[in-house]
Amino acid sequence: MTPLYHDFAGETVVVFGGGSVGARKARGFDDAARVVVVSPAFDERLRSLAGDETASDEGSEPADGPSVELVRAAPDADAVGDWLDRLDPALAVAATDDAAVNAAVESAALDRGVLVNRTDVSGERDPGSVVVPATVEDDPVTVALSTGGTSPALAKALRERIEAEIDGAGEMARLSGEVREELKAEGIAPEKRREAVRRVVRSRGVWKALQKGRSYGRQEADTVIEEVLDR
Ligand SMILES: C[C@@]1(CC(=O)O)c2cc3[nH]c(cc4nc(cc5[nH]c(cc(n2)[C@H]1CCC(=O)O)[C@@](C)(CC(=O)O)[C@@H]5CCC(=O)O)C(CC(=O)O)=C4CCC(=O)O)c(CCC(=O)O)c3CC(=O)O
Numbered sequence: 001m002t003p004l005y006h007d008f009a010g011e012t013v014v015v016f017g018g019g020s021v022g023a024r025k026a027r028g029f030d031d032a033a034r035v036v037v038v039s040p041a042f043d044e045r046l047r048s049l050a051g052d053e054t055a056s057d058e059g060s061e062p063a064d065g066p067s068v069e070l071v072r073a074a075p076d077a078d079a080v081g082d083w084l085d086r087l088d089p090a091l092a093v094a095a096t097d098d099a100a101v102n103a104a105v106e107s108a109a110l111d112r113g114v115l116v117n118r119t120d121v122s123g124e125r126d127p128g129s130v131v132v133p134a135t136v137e138d139d140p141v142t143v144a145l146s147t148g149g150t151s152p153a154l155a156k157a158l159r160e161r162i163e164a165e166i167d168g169a170g171e172m173a174r175l176s177g178e179v180r181e182e183l184k185a186e187g188i189a190p191e192k193r194r195e196a197v198r199r200v201v202r203s204r205g206v207w208k209a210l211q212k213g214r215s216y217g218r219q220e221a222d223t224v225i226e227e228v229l230d231r
């Protein structure tokens with residue numbers, strides 16, 4: 001499997017199954033995509049995510065923009081293809097507790113060239129079938145972690161470790177991004193510029209100073225940069 005970051009902005013993600021797994025997957029996509037959950041019943045978390053009043057009957061049009069919409073229906077294996085044709089999603093998530101329905105979601109999605117996430121199987125996937133990784137975010141930094149479907153519990157445990165490990169990475173990304181743009185604009189020779197940026201992102205002093213605040217981090221970074229540029 002090859003890890004990729006995919007932007008679902010403006011796309012629809014359909015989740016079949018409104019239980020605890022469907023709720024977790026829906027939450028993973030609702031920042032960017034329009035998420036439609038098709039299920040006869042909905043987990044408490046989904047109802048609060050969507051607001052009860054948005055639960056609508058089969059056939060109504062989804063809203064524009066990122067959102068979670070709950071559609072009350074229990075398509076059988078033969079019907080899931082029609083749902084995909086109607087909703088035209090970029091990704092379908094099979095998260096029902098009915099293996100036949102999940103299998104039908106997978107094959108109907110693969111037939112239509114729609115990405116599919118089968119939540120009830122692990123290990124090897126068919127081409128076009130994706131896994132949802134454990135993720136850590138410190139904007140604009142994101143870490144995605146998969147055990148290749150072998151051990152989701154380990155993915156979760158490793159995610160918790162990394163969360164602590166990359167504390168402050170978002171600030172560091174902004175600071176070092178700013179530094180590299182400035183050094184480029186100043187016309188510093190590429191080799192020196194790269195060395196300066198490499199030293200900043202590895203400097204314990206800069207990481208520590210950033211915890212106190214952006215301007216402290218900037219000061220410490222400037223000291224490191226001056227050393228490299230020898231000015
Ligand atoms: C293959 C995959 C398909 C997919 O869903 O994409 C899949 C499949 C299955 N998960 C199962 C169980 C559990 N899943 C979790 C948790 C997570 N599962 C996630 C992803 C994936 N799960 C994909 C592989 C990812 C990889 O490559 O590592 C995470 C990372 C992302 C997310 O889902 O958001 C999220 C952690 C998020 C976080 O915390 O950061 C826990 C832990 C817990 O609940 O505490 C348990 C219980 C412990 C255990 O069983 O390990 C079962 C058995 C169901 C049963 O027994 O019936 C199956 C199906 C099977 O194994 O057949």
Ligand SMILES: NC(=O)C1=CN([C@@H]2O[C@H](COP(=O)(O)OP(=O)(O)OC[C@H]3O[C@@H](n4cnc5c(N)ncnc54)[C@H](O)[C@@H]3O)[C@@H](O)[C@H]2O)C=CC1
Binds near residue numbers: 018039
């Ligand atoms: N990938 C993962 O991280 C995990 C996956 N699983 C797997 O995911 C599946 C779902 O787990 P839970 O959410 O805990 O189960 P659950 O029983 O809480 O939820 C299943 C949902 O599917 C709905 N449903 C049933 N028939 C349907 C149909 N024809 N169309 C649409 N929705 C339908 C039910 O109403 C219910 O809301 C299980 O089969 C399990 O094997 C379980 C734990 C973790």
